[in-house]
Amino acid sequence: MVEHAITLKEASIGYDGRSVLSGLNLTLPQGASLALVGSNGSGKSTLLKTLAGLLPTIKGSVEILGDKPGRQPLRISYHCQFHPNSFLLPLQSIDVVRMARFPVRGLLGRFTKEDENIVRESLAYMNALELSEKPVNALSGGQKQRVFLSHTLARKADLLLLDEPTAGLDVYGAELYEKLILRLKHEGKTLLVATHSIREASQCDYVLLLASRVVAFGTPAQVMTPANLLDTFGLVAQFSGTDLLIMDNHYRSDHA
Amino acid sequence: MLNAMAAGTLVAIACGIAGTFMVLRGLAFLGDALAHGVHPGVASALLWGFPGFVGASLSSLAMIAGITWVTKKSRLSADTAIGLLFVGMLALGVVIVSHSQSFSGDLVKVLFGQFLGISSFDLVIQSSVTLLLAVMAFVLRRPFLLLCFSEEQAQVSGYSAKLFHFLLLVMIAMTVIVSFQTVGTLLVFGMLLAPAATSTFLSRQLGSMMMIASGFGTLSVYAGLLLSYHFNLSAGGCVVLVAVGIFFIVFLFSQRSRQEHFHG
Numbered sequence: 135m136v137e138h139a140i141t142l143k144e145a146s147i148g149y150d151g152r153s154v155l156s157g158l159n160l161t162l163p164q165g166a167s168l169a170l171v172g173s174n175g176s177g178k179s180t181l182l183k184t185l186a187g188l189l190p191t192i193k194g195s196v197e198i199l200g201d202k203p204g205r206q207p208l209r210i211s212y213h214c215q216f217h218p219n220s221f222l223l224p225l226q227s228i229d230v231v232r233m234a235r236f237p238v239r240g241l242l243g244r245f246t247k248e249d250e251n252i253v254r255e256s257l258a259y260m261n262a263l264e265l266s267e268k269p270v271n272a273l274s275g276g277q278k279q280r281v282f283l284s285h286t287l288a289r290k291a292d293l294l295l296l297d298e299p300t301a302g303l304d305v306y307g308a309e310l311y312e313k314l315i316l317r318l319k320h321e322g323k324t325l326l327v328a329t330h331s332i333r334e335a336s337q338c339d340y341v342l343l344l345a346s347r348v349v350a351f352g353t354p355a356q357v358m359t360p361a362n363l364l365d366t367f368g369l370v371a372q373f374s375g376t377d378l379l380i381m382d383n384h385y386r387s388d389h390a
Numbered sequence: 391m392l393n394a395m396a397a398g399t400l401v402a403i404a405c406g407i408a409g410t411f412m413v414l415r416g417l418a419f420l421g422d423a424l425a426h427g428v429h430p431g432v433a434s435a436l437l438w439g440f441p442g443f444v445g446a447s448l449s450s451l452a453m454i455a456g457i458t459w460v461t462k463k464s465r466l467s468a469d470t471a472i473g474l475l476f477v478g479m480l481a482l483g484v485v486i487v488s489h490s491q492s493f494s495g496d497l498v499k500v501l502f503g504q505f506l507g508i509s510s511f512d513l514v515i516q517s518s519v520t521l522l523l524a525v526m527a528f529v530l531r532r533p534f535l536l537l538c539f540s541e542e543q544a545q546v547s548g549y550s551a552k553l554f555h556f557l558l559l560v561m562i563a564m565t566v567i568v569s570f571q572t573v574g575t576l577l578v579f580g581m582l583l584a585p586a587a588t589s590t591f592l593s594r595q596l597g598s599m600m601m602i603a604s605g606f607g608t609l610s611v612y613a614g615l616l617l618s619y620h621f622n623l624s625a626g627g628c629v630v631l632v633a634v635g636i637f638f639i640v641f642l643f644s645q646r647s648r649q650e651h652f653h654g
Binding site (some may be wrong): 174183186187188204207208210211212214217222224225226229230234236239241242243267269281285 | 414416443528529532533535536538539540542543545547548549590594595596
């Protein structure tokens with residue numbers, strides 16, 4: 135039997151027992167990419183945190199790579215939206231990327247040449263090699279984001295959970311990220327990306343539109359209809375294939 | 391004097407190890423609270439005649455449990471929970487001390503240490519705990535580092551953020567317990583903080599940060615003891631003053647070299 139990357143059955147997820155999203159049913163095949171799209175507070179990060187094993191499932195069942203969340207640290211990599219300590223951490227950027235290899239080597243296993251190559255390759259992929267020796271607390275927001283994405287890559291995981299990966303990236307950084315996504319898809323990785331960018335979402339195989347409930351799930355062309363976008367964002371808009379053309383920007387108060 | 395120098399060196403090494411993690415994880419306030427929170431335990435030990443480190447250990451455990459409980463059960467931030475336990479334990483220490491009339495001499499030793507009163511048995515205990523701290527730091531360095539970077543990344547990497555945060559607190563508490571007899575509960579925090587904070591200006595790697603912190607700590611101990619001996623001043627006070635002085639000298643030099651780098 136083929137193992138699904140993600141399976142949610144009547145799942146309720148949220149914080150401290152309070153549901154943010156309820157009755158979720160979703161199956162994602164391995165090697166597929168899924169964009170989670172919705173306005174702030176719609177449940178995108180909550181879903182990613184639940185899948186990463188950072189939040190317990192309130193009701194129903196959630197499986198990731200055939201197991202409960204949090205059970206397979208070597209196969210899953212998570213890029214979180216915000217690292218509160220990154221403003222203070224005086225450690226070198228390359229050491230932060232090396233940390234991604236810690237679970238692979240365990241508490242006392244020696245780092246190998248392969249680990250070092252993976253770390254450097256990950257930094258090079260986000261054009262962050264020149265930042266290697268700089269302390270994290272001295273980097274700009276966009277530079278930090280490139281280093282943190284390198285950290286996520288260096289795990290060499292089968293499934294990547296990316297929470298707003300392009301936040302803070304400049305045009306060049308966003309271009310690097312687009313190439314990265316294409317490469318990861320080519321390598322057969324499963325990707326879940328929480329994003330506000332319609333362009334980013336349109337590059338994924340599937341889109342899940344969220345507004346504290348599931349608005350729609352399917353391919354970008356199926357899902358990005360004016361009616362669904364109005365329901366998700368409160369915007370009268372049209373999907374052009376890669377971009378969102380906003381026809382009327384009066385934001386509905388019930389989406390606040 | 392030899393015992394004092396050996397005890398001071400062991401304090402510097404223990405504080406260099408635990409202090410570096412404390413600074414990287416941003417737990418300075420917690421370190422301060424733990425250092426002061428041992429008072430009721432030590433005062434009770436003096437009152438009822440059991441070893442001071444047993445009382446300090448019980449107090450530290452109560453502090454850690456209290457902070458964890460209040461943070462988890464209330465919606466208060468960790469620093470509010472730490473502050474509440476900090477003043478609560480300090481007040482309890484004051485109440486216990488005020489209960490007895492014969493405390494004043496012993497209390498000064500507890501607060502400011504007794505560098506020159508360290509016995510060979512104390513040194514054996516200190517050496518053993520310092521060795522244990524070094525082994526813990528080596529074995530657990532990876533989860534601790536991940537924790538310093540991000541609790542979420544530690545958790546996703548398969549290391550329980552709660553467990554390793556607790557172990558880090560235990561390491562800081564062990565350092566306080568093993569050091570307070572030498573430098574005193576008021577000043578042990580200075581040895582935890584100042585050399586470790588200084589090392590972050592000079593290194594970007596964990597191992598070298600710890601070595602630099604231990605080195606500066608040891609230098610502070612020797613220079614402080616010399617000052618204390620020649621000018622008949624409090625040994626603990628002199629040691630911590632030197633440690634803080636070194637911090638400001640290195641800080642000013644690092645600022646200057648940053649400016650030169652920026653303009654040059």
